[in-house]
Amino acid sequence: MTSIAANMQAVIGRISRACAAVGRDPRGVALLAVSKTWPVAALREAVAAGQRAFGENYVQEALAKIGALRSLDLEWHFIGPLQGNKTRAVAENFAWVHSVDRLKIAERLSAQRPAGLPPLNVCVEVNVSGEASKSGVMCDEARALCRAVAALSGLRLRGLMAIPEPTPATDPESAVARRRFAQLRELRDELNADNAGNAGGLGLDTLSMGMSHDMEAAIMEGATIVRVGTAIFGERVKS
Numbered sequence: 001m002t003s004i005a006a007n008m009q010a011v012i013g014r015i016s017r018a019c020a021a022v023g024r025d026p027r028g029v030a031l032l033a034v035s036k037t038w039p040v041a042a043l044r045e046a047v048a049a050g051q052r053a054f055g056e057n058y059v060q061e062a063l064a065k066i067g068a069l070r071s072l073d074l075e076w077h078f079i080g081p082l083q084g085n086k087t088r089a090v091a092e093n094f095a096w097v098h099s100v101d102r103l104k105i106a107e108r109l110s111a112q113r114p115a116g117l118p119p120l121n122v123c124v125e126v127n128v129s130g131e132a133s134k135s136g137v138m139c140d141e142a143r144a145l146c147r148a149v150a151a152l153s154g155l156r157l158r159g160l161m162a163i164p165e166p167t168p169a170t171d172p173e174s175a176v177a178r179r180r181f182a183q184l185r186e187l188r189d190e191l192n193a194d195n196a197g198n199a200g201g202l203g204l205d206t207l208s209m210g211m212s213h214d215m216e217a218a219i220m221e222g223a224t225i226v227r228v229g230t231a232i233f234g235e236r237v238k239s
């Protein structure tokens, strides 16, 4: 077995154990392999081990891999910050975008989604830590952005995404991360509720949360997609 195949087995084991701890069906948690910075050969190893969904952060790098692996029928998720001049390439080549945090970007993606393709699946990225430097819309603004995105015909709003602040070593149980993930779940539930203040629930089925170091905490709080890079492919070399 290659080390990537062994790592994937270990990650799938972690997902199963976290699900078992809270009585969830592991089929309700999809594994997104975050392959940014890794070459096509590494992705091929993951595909050989059964992986089909890949997450990428950089448009140019992703387009090269999508082209090289076209014959394999993989599912591509864009998870990085998105600039206006890159939206067309993303709308044309990806199945999902997890990092929508501005209406302007969502409108461009919707308008540029080719008519022959199904609507682009999107998540609104929420800044649950409230740090000024981070990407994502603040919780207070997320409701209005979700309603506006849900109305765009080229997109299908699937749910919410978050990247909480890193877990400090003094918090081995990831209590802080769990609170942040719970906050995202509560926001999703609120947006789905069909009550007086809501003009109909949004039917969101996705919580994209949890990475290599905090996937257990995210799964325990309801993650439906975990985005895992390092635990599958190894440490990335910082550029």
Ligand SMILES: *Cc1c(COP(=O)(O)O)cnc(C)c1O
Pocket: 034, 036, 057, 079, 080, 163, 211, 212, 213, 227, 228, 229, 230, 231
């Ligand atoms: C890089 C990245 C990941 C994967 O992080 P790891 O710690 O390597 O698992 C997940 N989500 C986003 C948005 C990323 O940029």
